[in-house]
Amino acid sequence: MINLRIALSGLLLTTCLGHSVLMAQTTLSLSNYTYSPAKPVVGTLRVPASVRGLKLQGPNASSFKLDKNNQLSIVASAAKASAPWYDLMVEGKTAAGSVRDTFRIVKDEFIRNQVIAHRGAWKQSGTTENSISSLQNAIKLGCMGSEFDVHMSADSVLFVNHDHSIQGVSIEKATAAELAKIKLPNGESLPTLEAYLTEGIKQNRTKLILEIKTSMLGKERSLALTERVVAMVHRLRAQAWVDYIAFSYDVCQKVKSLDPDAKVAYLNGDKSPEQLAADHLYGLDYHFSVLKKNEGWINDAQQRNLTVNAWTVNDKDTLAWFLEHKADFITTNEPELLLSMIAK
Template identity: 60%
Template sequence: MKKGWILSCVMSSLISSAIAQQPALDDYSFTTADPVVGTLVGLKKAKLSGPQAKLFGINGKQQVYFKGKTADQDWYDLTVEGTGPAGKVSATFRVVQDRFNRNGVIAHRGAWKNTGASQNSIASLREAAKLGCFGSEFDVHMTADSGLIVSHDHMHDGVNLETASRSELAALRLKNGETLPSLEEYLTEGMKQQKTRLVLEIKSSKISKERSLKLTEKVIAKVRELKAQGWVDYIAFDFDVCKKVKELDPFAKVAYLNGDKTPEQLAAAGIDGFDYHFSVLKKNEGWIPEAHERKLTVNIWTVNDPELMKGFLAQKADYITTDEPEKLFALKSEK
């Protein structure tokens, strides 16, 4: 048993190292006003290839840039080849035009409460995008056979998501008749638009810390496989998971959920911000201004009371996560 655990840890470390050594951009979005897309890291002697390579160049600062006028296109796929720590390597990135909403409204498990959609469904994602939310929050678990499933609770219709297989879960239905989406299905749907970001919660395993970290590795790998980096932000209750995200993708945006770390501790760990329950911020009123002073993002969940919404808007919270984004939009329109 101990040998098996050690082998598993070694394999996980090797997988993590392989993921972390992949080439990356420090930004996967562009605007028509700025020719620079992002800075390429993890490669030497880099060159672009593929059908859209002629539109871009790489300057002496390793910045990928548009050679001519930036076209008004939704996204481009860029293939980069070069030499990395493990030798010759290539990677394809999707850079998306930054049309994302800036209203700070995040639909908790999608927009479901007033729309008839099920929580964490493809329909609730579509409704959040239709409303114009900054983000649609959703939760990801790992099945017994390492599948990635979108659902909030660890149990669905009496079935434990962590101990069931993908085929077993395929038979289950949400209240609106949908199946439980896979992470790939959810991301693929979200990438059809460029207005609403995908706020991905990596759920803590109830079985072991090891499974939480393995889930993190698989999530990061799937986001890379689908070239979804330009759409996805991460959140997690497990501080080690947050740090693992930054290890695997240093330029990913990740916020901590559990409420037991000060802004100083988050900044020291390289975490981008906090996403705390409103009760935590009522007890620690100085944390919002301190977070802003430290250039951390402030997100607050799950705020459904209009009076609480008003208070956190007055405190300049960057984001508010709510089951009722319609209420928050109505308050913001009154300002």
């Protein structure tokens, strides 16, 4: 058997006994990755004009239908089944061979209670922020989302931590091997993005709010980090879980160029809802003081189909203000408090 793999411009070309398969992570994509029994339409399969003859493949192919407009739907029996998700392979033909990708289509049981646990739920439990256990705690609490921060090591491995350094070690200037030796105060290892996402996608209740940190080494490194983050999310088939946030507008736009249907919100607070909507972002994610100063932005954003998140809100009065003003999400170090306020 001849099995020749050639890496070319991010693509992998495999030739096996004369049969060519051209695999590119972003050749095929979906506009949405979730379903429910009440909403069986998953989304639109997006393909380049050069791709034709699309077919659903694999053991779950019979659980879905693809119409002439490339709209993907789940059949009623599969939607009502207990499975939390299905992996579905889609294949098409090009002049160069076949293209295929596998998507994880997830039952939408995600919580919608506005509560985003900032760096996970760590404060009341006494664990370490941005740790695997803080993520697990946020999931157990029933938070809508768990926020976390991602950096890239000197040798391009992705790690989860808020600050650019940890225990005196600069993440961007250290190797993955050096960072792997670091133990968090709760005894866990410094988590890689792969480990964090792998844990997070074991459930379908809490979203993963992924902040791509702005590199201290320059714009190009920030964009390289962004490419690796989006590639990791796609490789792990975590699109249904992950929303992206960033302080760098270049990073936000880079995510959208890599995945036009990704949910991306901007953090820095210096752009109007009008501009964010014009650039097709998902929402604004601003410090609470910015939104209190520009109160009209909340309604303006929502009228433009943008989501509104306020960070980081920890006191009861300010939490109540944003609940009253119907913010879509509130990021907090006190998820237990916010959950108790919502429950009343």
